[in-house]
Amino acid sequence: MVGVPDTTTLGYRLTEEQEFLRDTLRDLADEKIAPRAAEIDRTGEFQEDIRRLLAAQDVLALPFPEAYGGVGADLLTICIAIEQIARACATSSLILTVQALGSLPLLLAGSDEQKARFFPDLASGQMLAAFALTEPEAGSDAAAIRTRAVRDGDAYVITGSKRFITHGSIAGLLSVFALTDPDAPRHRRLSCFAVEVPAEGFSVSRLEHKMGIRGSPTAELQFDGVRVPVANRIGEEGDGFRIAMDTLDRSRPGVAAQAVGIAQGALDAATAYARQRKQFGERIGDHQLVAGMLADMDARTEAARQLLYKACTEIEAGSPDTARWSAMCKLVAGDAAMAVTTDAVQVFGGYGYIEEFPVERMMRDAKITQLYEGTQQIQRLVIARSLLGRPD
Numbered sequence: 001m002v003g004v005p006d007t008t009t010l011g012y013r014l015t016e017e018q019e020f021l022r023d024t025l026r027d028l029a030d031e032k033i034a035p036r037a038a039e040i041d042r043t044g045e046f047q048e049d050i051r052r053l054l055a056a057q058d059v060l061a062l063p064f065p066e067a068y069g070g071v072g073a074d075l076l077t078i079c080i081a082i083e084q085i086a087r088a089c090a091t092s093s094l095i096l097t098v099q100a101l102g103s104l105p106l107l108l109a110g111s112d113e114q115k116a117r118f119f120p121d122l123a124s125g126q127m128l129a130a131f132a133l134t135e136p137e138a139g140s141d142a143a144a145i146r147t148r149a150v151r152d153g154d155a156y157v158i159t160g161s162k163r164f165i166t167h168g169s170i171a172g173l174l175s176v177f178a179l180t181d182p183d184a185p186r187h188r189r190l191s192c193f194a195v196e197v198p199a200e201g202f203s204v205s206r207l208e209h210k211m212g213i214r215g216s217p218t219a220e221l222q223f224d225g226v227r228v229p230v231a232n233r234i235g236e237e238g239d240g241f242r243i244a245m246d247t248l249d250r251s252r253p254g255v256a257a258q259a260v261g262i263a264q265g266a267l268d269a270a271t272a273y274a275r276q277r278k279q280f281g282e283r284i285g286d287h288q289l290v291a292g293m294l295a296d297m298d299a300r301t302e303a304a305r306q307l308l309y310k311a312c313t314e315i316e317a318g319s320p321d322t323a324r325w326s327a328m329c330k331l332v333a334g335d336a337a338m339a340v341t342t343d344a345v346q347v348f349g350g351y352g353y354i355e356e357f358p359v360e361r362m363m364r365d366a367k368i369t370q371l372y373e374g375t376q377q378i379q380r381l382v383i384a385r386s387l388l389g390r391p392d
């Protein structure tokens with residue numbers, strides 16, 4: 001939709017089920033995940049036990065339809081779950097975020113047969129999914145993908161490489177975007193495939209050492225003539241770019257939810273610290289400069305949360321302005337998370353800069369929410385294009 005947007009009057013109020021899920025997951029994350037967060041960050045290893053915990057609690061089933069063993073949760077419910085896990089540990093929240101992201105192409109454009117084949121194992125958490133769009137030369141410019149998929153009988157042969165693929169090394173199912181017709185118009189060149197791995201010709205060539213979300217593997221993947229049955233093509237040939245954009249419209253709120261959770265975790269830690277740490281004979285929170293920072297952190301976090309919940313409500317209701325809502329909530333929440341976690345480190349002073357307290361990790365984790373699933377600059381571009389339309 002182009003032009004000054006109708007901000008609509010669609011309101012939301014959390015249902016009893018959503019409130020119950022929020023409270024239950026907050027307790028679970030406080031009890032079972034928060035105590036592990038520092039160790040996950042330090043070792044940089046994927047935590048199978050947290051995956052099993054989330055699977056056992058049916059958290060990984062949230063995005064999938066009931067007919068295929070899922071819970072059939074709406075976007076707001078999924079985001080509430082991501083937020084509560086991220087409040088304790090951003091890395092752990094990616095287990096749900098990426099399970100949803102990697103499965104969205106199938107959810108949005110997959111056939112019933114494909115859903116029946118893949119969703120039960122994804123919903124049970126037995127198999128992980130990943131979203132393989134980005135390439136070394138195709139980051140923000142998603143249409144510039146070079147990985148080729150060439151039809152050969154009843155299969156496609158995929159050749160190329162993908163970069164920065166979250167969970168690419170541990171997923172059993174990859175949504176891979178590849179060029180099927182290099183001569184087609186720019187946005188009709190790509191197709192999307194459900195690639196089951198391990199497979200002949202598939203390999204993981206590199207794992208990144210990252211600033212944050214360190215327990216979540218980010219992989220470089222090689223496809224050297226990987227044969228994928230035609231039955232695994234998601235949608236029609238040429239639909240790939242549209243599927244990628246529709247996926248990101250529904251997955252960016254998940255990153256916003258992660259950002260809101262990280263910000264809330266940092267605010268909680270900073271508030272607790274400001275209540276007990278004494279300097280100049282009083283609690284540091286009683287010094288007005290620190291109190292003002294805490295107030296700003298609270299207001300920013302809540303503003304981001306409210307925009308996120310509103311965006312989820314609009315997207316779920318089929319707003320014609322989905323791309324804008326999705327980009328706005330990710331933009332505002334990502335920037336809020338970065339600002340709030342940076343201020344949290346400031347509230348802790350020197351103690352904020354060392355590993356003993358969680359806020360330095362949260363600050364490092366927050367940065368990724370301004371980068372992945374489209375940088376903040378790309379979110380601004382998406383919002384501006386919905387206002388202005390494309391240049392002539």
Ligand code: CAA
Nearest residue numbers: 133134140141142143166187245246249323372373374378
């Ligand atoms: N939703 C729906 N449709 C969209 C869209 C959106 N968000 N953005 C663009 N489109 C549509 C346009 O309306 C247009 O449609 P028509 O042809 O019908 O007019 C078509 O797509 C082409 O649009 P543009 O001309 O604007 O396309 P572009 O090539 O200039 O690029 C872009 C648009 C928004 C920059 C897009 O390339 C983009 O989103 N880039 C960012 C990619 C990204 O987010 N990558 C993240 C990788 S995943 C990741 O990080 C996950 C992880 O590890 C956890």
